[in-house]
Amino acid sequence: MSETKGKVIQCKAAVCWEARKPLTIETVEVAPPRGGEVRVRIAYTGICHSDAHILNGCISAKLPVILGHEAAGIVESVGDGVTNFEEGDHVMLMFLPECNQCRCCTSGKTGCCEVFMDKNYANGLLMDGTSRFTIKGKTLYHFFDTSTFSQYTVVPAISLVKINPAAPMEKVCILSCGIATGYGTAVNTAPVTPGSVCAVWGCGCIGLACIMGCKAAGAARIIGIDINPEKIENAKKFGITEGINPLDYEKPINEVLKEMTNGGLDFTFECVGTTKTMEQAFMSLHKGWGKLCVVGLAPDGDTIKVPPFELLYGRSITGALYGDFRRSKQVPDLVNMYMRGEIMLDEFITHTMPLDRINEAFDLMRDGKR
Ligand SMILES: NC(=O)c1ccc[n+]([C@@H]2O[C@H](COP(=O)([O-])OP(=O)(O)OC[C@H]3O[C@@H](n4cnc5c(N)ncnc54)[C@H](O)[C@@H]3O)[C@@H](O)[C@H]2O)c1
Ligand SMILES: [Zn+2]
Ligand SMILES: [Zn+2]
Structure with a gap:
């Protein structure tokens, strides 16, 4: 004892x-x-980033x-x-x-x-x-x-x-939170179908895990969207087939995406946490079946605006906490999948630090270095 x-x-x-x-x-x-x-x-x-939302007062x-x-x-x-x-x-x-x-x-x-x-x-x-x-x-x-x-x-x-108990806890x-949330949103919440065309807003931890899930589910195209070019570059090793930076375009990003995809996306994932990117991700969907999965946490009190007719055209919006994984049944499996080399984790870890350097870790997140 x-x-x-x-x-x-x-x-x-x-x-x-x-x-x-x-x-x-x-x-x-x-x-x-x-x-x-x-x-x-x-x-x-x-x-x-959910911890950071408290730290930055959102x-x-x-x-x-x-x-x-x-x-x-x-x-x-x-x-x-x-x-x-x-x-x-x-x-x-x-x-x-x-x-x-x-x-x-x-x-x-x-x-x-x-x-x-x-x-x-x-x-x-x-x-x-x-x-x-x-x-x-x-x-x-x-x-x-x-x-x-x-x-x-x-x-x-x-x-x-x-x-x-044999699993390395540092990995x-x-x-x-992050990896299961992003990965599960693609494989459980969407769920992404083989051959589909997907776009992921935000190539941070959640977005990268979502990209990994889209790839595992057999998506034909995965477009990574981020305002930080380094994040797009890094997303290539997780499975994006294309990357775009909204700051490089004058047109609204949903118009750019519709042109790129011959009418719109089958699945979009919002992994940033702003209502603006949620609305962009909705307006980029293909009519008839496109589905937006919201993962990001928007600031307290914010709401999204969606023209109701777009829903009548068959687009839909969903979202999930923790990638819809059933914790006691599926989390031990995720751990074992990592042990068997079936999902990446090491590639997500950019820094390892003792507790007393935690502020440095948050600075790295804010500066887009993690
Ligand atoms: N649903 C859940 O269960 C759940 C769980 C964990 C985290 N979250 C939320 O998911 C979100 C992402 O978390 P994270 O840890 O990956 O954050 P992160 O900071 O690692 O990544 C966010 C990324 O978004 C990019 N970005 C910022 N503004 C953008 C814009 N306008 N367009 C495109 N990209 C933009 C940033 O450059 C960054 O790469 C947060 O809102 C977090 O609170 C939700
Ligand atoms: Zn979290
Ligand atoms: Zn319950």
């Missing part, structure tokens, strides 16, 4: 005190898990908060009633829980879970309305019930997936 079981753990965490300010590395206290919860020692975490959160939602780690201890995890299990943390009891989880039709839709994540508290984190006696808030920018965290058991941790 771990020496720390049942005790408060003091450890390092990156704390966000204020939006638009660097994170600070602090010593925080992490209380033991309560009923239905698990305390995890984080081994590796990725950074995702999406609000209760502060001070420990951000981070893409990670792999080892179970330190479990709370009452947790029977499916035990100390020493290798796990991945999931921002999208899976209760396996709600109407969504039991429908077999969606990867979404009503717990996620019904819970007020903005209050930064776990299911019972309290926090397990404190800093100098003050409450510190959770983020998406995961808070992975900490050496230890407490999460609901429904936000964890057990993985193959597979990125399957906990």
Whole structure:
């Protein structure tokens, strides 16, 4: 049994005190898990643009908060009633829980879970309305019930997936958000059909994973769209057949794309997170069947404008969280697919750093270097 079981753990965490300010590395206290919860020692975490949305103030959160939602780690201890995890299990943390009891989880039709839709994540508290984190006696808030920018965290058991202990956690941790999200949107949400013509807005982590999914699904053409030429260049190794930079054109990008594709795209994917790019991706669809899959998170309160007649012409819009993957059944498979060399992960990892250099990692993301 771990020496720390049942005790408060003091450890390092990156704390966000204020939006638009660097994170600070602090010593925080992490209380033991309560009923239905698990305390995890984080081994590796990725950074995702969804964390950056809080940092740059586009999406609000209760502060001070420990951000981070893409990670792999080892179970330190479990709370009452947790029977499916035990100390020493290798796990991945999931921002999208899976209760396996709600109407969504039991429908077999969606990867979404009503717990996620019904819970007020903005209050930064776990299911019972309290926090397990404190800093100098003050409450510190959770983020998406995961808070992975900490050496230890407490999460609901429904936000964890057990993985193959032989898997390298420094690699597979990125399957906990970005890669599965992009890849799954192409193979599950769309799903892309062989021979189809696809376009992906944003060649960051999510967009590249989506491109990898389009390729795996047998798309004939995959057009990568980004305003950063380096991102387009890099996207070639993930499977784009063409790349375009909207800044190189005077015409609206949807007109450029319609000309390039003889009438429009079969599938478009918005992996940036602005309503403008969502509208562009919709207007680039082929009449009759074109489908837009929204992946990006737009700022709080923004809405998209779509001429309703375009829907009558048979175009459609959908979207998904976490690429519609069923966490407990499919995430262990994704890990094993990587182990068998069937999906790329190494190519997505641009830098590896200790926790105390986390601000540098966000600077690299902002400057388009990761
Ligand atoms: N649906 C989900 O479950 C889910 C999960 C994770 C992340 N997300 C969201 O997905 C989005 C992308 O995340 P990421 O980590 O890949 O971000 P990222 O910063 O790595 O990539 C974004 C890319 O978009 C490009 N870009 C910016 N403006 C553009 C424009 N006008 N046209 C074309 N390209 C443009 C940037 O140059 C960059 O390459 C974010 O909004 C994030 O919050 C959604
Ligand atoms: Zn994410
Ligand atoms: Zn559920």
